[in-house]
Amino acid sequence: MAYEAVIGLECHIQLATRTKMFCGCPAEFGAAPNSNVCPTCLGLPGALPRTNRAAVDAALRLGLAVGCELRPVSEFARKNYFYPDMPKNYQITQYDRPLCEGGALPVALEGGARRFGLIRIHVEEDTGKSFHPERHGDRPVSRVDFNRAGVPLLELVSRPDFRAPAECAAFLTALRRLVRWLGISDADMEKGHLRCDANVSLRPLGQEAFGTKTEIKNLNSIKGVEKGLHAEIARQRALLESGGRIEQSTLLYDADHDRLAVMRSKEYAHDYRYFPDPDLPLLVVEETWIEDARGALPELPWAREARFATQYGLPGYDAAVLTETRELADYYEDLARGLDGKLASNWVMTEVLRAVKEESLTLAAWSAKVPAGRLRGLLAKVAARELPGPLAKQVFAWMRDEDGTVDELLERHGVRAQGSVAELEPLVVAVIEAHPGPVAQYLAGKTATLGFLVGQVMKRSGGQAVPQVVRELLEAELARRSGS
Amino acid sequence: MAIDRAEVERIAELARLEIAPERMGRMATELSAVLEFVAALGRLDLARLAPSTFAPAGTPLRADELDDRRIPAAEALSAATEHDDGFFLVPPIVENVNP
Ligand SMILES: [Zn+2]
Numbered sequence: 001m002a003y004e005a006v007i008g009l010e011c012h013i014q015l016a017t018r019t020k021m022f023c024g025c026p027a028e029f030g031a032a033p034n035s036n037v038c039p040t041c042l043g044l045p046g047a048l049p050r051t052n053r054a055a056v057d058a059a060l061r062l063g064l065a066v067g068c069e070l071r072p073v074s075e076f077a078r079k080n081y082f083y084p085d086m087p088k089n090y091q092i093t094q095y096d097r098p099l100c101e102g103g104a105l106p107v108a109l110e111g112g113a114r115r116f117g118l119i120r121i122h123v124e125e126d127t128g129k130s131f132h133p134e135r136h137g138d139r140p141v142s143r144v145d146f147n148r149a150g151v152p153l154l155e156l157v158s159r160p161d162f163r164a165p166a167e168c169a170a171f172l173t174a175l176r177r178l179v180r181w182l183g184i185s186d187a188d189m190e191k192g193h194l195r196c197d198a199n200v201s202l203r204p205l206g207q208e209a210f211g212t213k214t215e216i217k218n219l220n221s222i223k224g225v226e227k228g229l230h231a232e233i234a235r236q237r238a239l240l241e242s243g244g245r246i247e248q249s250t251l252l253y254d255a256d257h258d259r260l261a262v263m264r265s266k267e268y269a270h271d272y273r274y275f276p277d278p279d280l281p282l283l284v285v286e287e288t289w290i291e292d293a294r295g296a297l298p299e300l301p302w303a304r305e306a307r308f309a310t311q312y313g314l315p316g317y318d319a320a321v322l323t324e325t326r327e328l329a330d331y332y333e334d335l336a337r338g339l340d341g342k343l344a345s346n347w348v349m350t351e352v353l354r355a356v357k358e359e360s361l362t363l364a365a366w367s368a369k370v371p372a373g374r375l376r377g378l379l380a381k382v383a384a385r386e387l388p389g390p391l392a393k394q395v396f397a398w399m400r401d402e403d404g405t406v407d408e409l410l411e412r413h414g415v416r417a418q419g420s421v422a423e424l425e426p427l428v429v430a431v432i433e434a435h436p437g438p439v440a441q442y443l444a445g446k447t448a449t450l451g452f453l454v455g456q457v458m459k460r461s462g463g464q465a466v467p468q469v470v471r472e473l474l475e476a477e478l479a480r481r482s483g484s
Numbered sequence: 485m486a487i488d489r490a491e492v493e494r495i496a497e498l499a500r501l502e503i504a505p506e507r508m509g510r511m512a513t514e515l516s517a518v519l520e521f522v523a524a525l526g527r528l529d530l531a532r533l534a535p536s537t538f539a540p541a542g543t544p545l546r547a548d549e550l551d552d553r554r555i556p557a558a559e560a561l562s563a564a565t566e567h568d569d570g571f572f573l574v575p576p577i578v579e580n581v582n583p
């Protein structure tokens with residue numbers, strides 16, 4: 001029998017606020033264990049929570065970006081549970097009156113964009129981080145660090161609209177781009193800023209009713225989401241095909257061994273006994289706040305991607321790469337002013353991104369070094385055919401290490417840019433005519449001879465030419481001769 | 485609403501409390517009495533009143549600024565049953581069982 005997978009995602013987005021959700025402890029990653037804690041986030045008796053406005057603002061921005069309904073009055077609830085990763089024995093979250101509901105995230109898939117529906121987005125606090133299983137003496141234990149307990153999170157729940165792991169991976173990629181774009185999260189999955197749980201069930205193709213679902217936790221990379229889902233779908237399919245039954249359970253995906261493990265006793269796990277948190281007032285979001293958040297929204301990534309394709313005449317691939325981050329899109333648009341859009345795109349996608357990667361720079365650091373306006377000066381000369389490609393690349397390399405405009409760089413390196421090709425071409429022709437022997441060898445396939453010819457042209461140029469340019473001109477001229 | 489022995493055992497397990505078997509019966513009786521006391525509220529006629537589960541709305545939200553209420557790790561750990569190397573130690577959270 002053919003089966004169809006039905007998958008829903010639950011994503012947790014750690015917000016890039018300075019402080020925690022309900023207390024003024026630092027929300028930073030990487031501090032010594034249990035050093036960013038206070039009576040509130042340790043759940044000590046009498047300590048009261050106070051809501052971080054920046055976290056609510058981040059939720060509003062994300063909610064507005066994906067077209068959610070925003071609830072003017074929402075409430076915080078206690079989710080009671082008995083894992084030791086939360087010192088209060090409950091997590092403050094939102095339950096039946098979440099801040100944002102509905103909406104959809106546009107996702108680029110092979111074969112076009114699709115909008116995946118959302119059920120809700122709400123604000124909550126993170127749990128502590130547990131390390132397990134470990135040993136202490138001869139006993140198995142878990143170790144807990146409460147630095148993360150109380151760090152602001154958004155929980156985003158999708159509709160069960162995914163049918164393949166690849167769709168889930170594309171959704172997460174789009175979500176990661178969006179939250180970074182909005183500046184609300186670093187969304188580094190390896191650091192746990194963006195985490196994902198998935199609900200999976202199989203049903204016979206064509207059947208309307210859902211099968212029994214399992215939940216996979218700990219999908220902490222986009223690759224891991226795809227692999228974990230593939231593993232679970234395969235496990236469920238094998239079980240169903242051998243006449244077995246799926247047990248509702250929570251599984252933990254171990255990416256290192258591509259293996260699923262069942263988490264401990266599920267009997268009580270879903271009995272969270274939610275109730276409104278009496279320590280917190282209702283969360284009231286006035287219309288003016290919503291309007292301010294709406295007004296502060298940048299052009300959204302998918303809108304900008306579409307605009308790049310039409311306004312600059314770019315292929316879809318270029319538009320997608322250039323809108324990967326807001327900084328890159330800004331750099332590109334600044335660069336492309338007055339230039340051919342595709343020329344600017346080619347240079348950003350190949351030269352700039354390669355240089356940024358080679359030097360492990362952030363785009364901000366790169367922009368400080370080679371501002372878009374400076375690079376634009378170079379590309380303007382390329383567009384005007386004042387600089388041959390190899391020389392332009394040489395100038396670009398100088399730009400990375402030195403100050404100065406294109407003209408200053410050329411002068412400093414003793415290269416005359418104006419008419420350099422026009423000046424070199426007669427030298428190239430002259431050298432070819434003067435050395436018929438080496439030319440014949442080259443044309444017969446002994447390409448090493450080209451070095452000799454390059455040297456001769458260099459000599460005649462008085463050392464003013466750029467070897468790469470000479471080489472290119474020689475190759476072109478020789479190709480023409482061998483063809484005729 | 486009455487609570488029976490089985491329910492007491494389950495609550496004790498969830499709350500990590502050890503209750504001697506001979507005290508189970510008494511505990512069930514007392515917890516039932518507590519629930520009965522609270523259940524009296526359910527007999528009030530509140531139809532005309534809006535629910536007020538919360539502190540008044542409009543409490544100002546906190547600015548995203550660090551404060552000085554942090555306590556040192558050693559002090560935070562001092563109340564723990566067990567700790568080691570800066571971490572709280574707890575019973576193992578995950579059992580490695582193949583599904
Ligand atoms: Zn705290």
